[in-house]
Amino acid sequence: MKLKTGKPQTAEQIDLNRRHAIQSGGLAIAFLWLGGSGIASAAINARRQPGDAAAALADGNPAFAPNAFIRIGTDGTVRLVMPMVEMGQAIYTGSSMLLAEELGVGMDQITVEHSPPSDDLYGMPLLGGQITGGSTSTRGTWQVLREAGAVARTLLVAAAAAQWHVDPSTCTVDRGMVHHTPSGRSVGFGAVASAAGQLPMPDKVQLTDPKDFKLIGKPLRRVDSADKVKGATQFGLDVRVPGMKIAVVKACPTFGGKLASVDDKAARVMPGVVDVLRIGDAVAVVGEHFWAAKQGLEALGITWDLGENANLTTQQLRDALAESALNGKSIVAREVGSRPADGKTVESVYQLPMLAHATMEPLNATVFVTSDKCEIWLGTQVPARVLDVAAKITGLSKDKIIVHNQYLGGGFGRRLETDSVEQALALAKQVSYPLKVVWTREEDIRHDRVRPMYHDRISAVLDANGRPAWYGYRTSGGTVLGRWAPMAMGKDGLDSDAVECVVEVPYEIPSLKVEWIRHDMPPGLIVGWWRGVGSTHNLFVVESFMDELAHHAGRDPLEYRRALLQKNPRSLALLNLAAEKIGWGGQPLPARVGRGIALGEPFGSRVCAIVETEVTPQGEIRLRRAVVTLDCGIAVNPSSIEAQIQGGLLFGLSAALYSEITIKDGAIEQSNFHDYRNLRINETPLVEVHRIENSEAPGGLGEVGTAIAAPALANAIFAATGVRLYKLPVDRSLLVQDANALKRVVSATASSQGRNDA
């Protein structure tokens, strides 16, 4: 992959990028669809940029700062500034490995730092801004961060070689030292840092041959593990600023509702309560600590103006969406060939629910606004957007605003939004002290920006052999991209995310038609990115439907897919490996135990999952085992790849098994982990990850496991029970074996055989 940075793109280059984007998928597709104009300009660069001098000065003015990522002091300390944010995906480790490999230092010799907000210095090339999302981080920085390390190494070597009056090409680098073996001389990076800092940027640098990699490709420990196991990592919620007070906030429960009035007499006299603050749609109580603020909040007499959505229900939303799906005007995303006149037609309708993110760290932001300065501490996936909203809300120029990004206690797309920090800014500018605004878990779920609900009609015309000669897909739902980055909407207003993983499928199917029907939610109900978004939704539909087609054809789901993958050897290899690892077609499975396959090519990677589950007579799901095979091209850190696939799959299984946001009286009904259930360890199967190694360009990882989870589960449930699930989450009432099963006690056999992980 060739990333274009810093220069205007020619039409040819853009086309290349666009083709790559189609291959890589995700958010990236949407942004590069822009073509030659638009927002895809700011991006990270391996070499010093105009903004670098000020950034380095603000970052301790190190002796050597050849670009936005590397700082080396005269004492030899190496600090690496991370362009992408860390929310669990191990990108601080991956980015550090890319930089350290080429710089010539060990991972035990570096420390990492959060980057300040700057699209120019830390913009993700695939997204056109300082944004961590869309499983783009490794795909978009793989080359440029290696080059950044090589630029630094080249300059350090040049400085040492000049001191020694030798040819730089006769020098080597290892563990923070430059060596000149012929003369037996060595010098540490620190000793040449100042001299290297005076040298001009090298035009060309030599990247390490992959066969000589010391770090890349090794399963190395994460750079943040040591602190995280000691509770020493500072997340946004852990920030403590001198003089800080804590606000607990409550916003109008209905979408688009407002604050009418507040009786705060009782709250104001409570011990520890400092203040009561109001904004348009919310009220906050400020306390000396969280508990005082929360007690104060509960003592308020609040009157809401519930607004136009006061009677809204999930069913109303569902009905309107179904109506759009049937009669709405569609945008054709892709059409190849035409629908055959003859052949058996199979058609199904699938429906997916709204979902909350429920990051373990509830949303929060700490803000200190004075007349001429604003400081913000929070964990965000969009630091530069936070700077933008802070400037707008405070009226201060951006150079008067400091954003201190923190480790994120989960992101999953929720922290791509700035709503909570906008609220915190509006509250904090009313007071003279630093204010930490904390959302309770209830607030975090009730005011989430939910994954959209979807209504999809999928159909196929089968040839005489039962193979699909044509498939048609009409998906409808709200658009995240249309609000979040309207400039990135495609031709005719297409939201490319909405049709991700369905405009192209791994299988050989001669003709197809894919349409999207935009169906906006009522004003105030804002839909957001949720791990995998379009791919997660579409793969559930497409891969469930592939199983249906196999069933119609009377074929084994594995054999049926194999036959359609003869021209796609990379995905066929994954399918075969997964089948082998789980023992497909081997020992017969017990009654009501089934295995389900799902295969997809999300986010520039290829993945196959096979889930094995038991369905009890009472309709409960007992996951027994999962095998995932993955082709993500070049692996930076195999350990974190395995972790991302395991965790991503469980995230997707959790949602498929339990999660749905519903609305009653214009408000989200769920509020905490008791009614927004999540997978727990006793429900978790062993998840094996097997990777096919090759030297293809790196694919995305963060959302891949999530996107492939639900269809593998649904297909396993079908194999176990014969019941096809057309809606998520899993409806257990459809899976009850017979009328008496619910009355029977769960058998001892079921509980003792529920897991197979020994």
Add this chain to the structure above:
Amino acid sequence: MLSLSVNGESHSVDVPADMPLLWVLRDVIGLTGTKFGCGIAQCGACTVHLDGQPVRSCVLPVGSIGDKTITTIEAIGNTPSGQQIQQAWLDVDVVQCGYCQSGQIMSAAALLKRSPNPSDADIDAAMSGNICRCGTYVRIRAAIKQAATGKLDILQTIVTSPEGSAS
């Protein structure tokens, strides 16, 4: 004024007796390793030890503690089971976002102290109160088993710790 014994130190705090221990630790004493996740004892992120037993500090009124000793994630490494668990967490490289891991480690350390060689059922019982949204459960199970037996028990990548690795 209440007197609390936290990680071997005595702290005098001027707080209401019904205030949950979690907020006394985080907002008054300043020990932020113990996390807020739900506030209703559903997620386990706030787990600390009270006389060695795991408890959810988000619903534990500080006035009910009396002279029992409190141990938090910041000091669990000073106990044998805590040290074993933290080392296994590093060897298996369990953490992702890490926010729930203080609570996971506190629950796991208590389990290991109680059951030096826990079965899968023991792990389920002890750890099912701790939610991890990143889905690190497979590695949590592997790490607990490794801490107990010193052996690799589950198919699992073990991170290498050569000189090139983070310490």
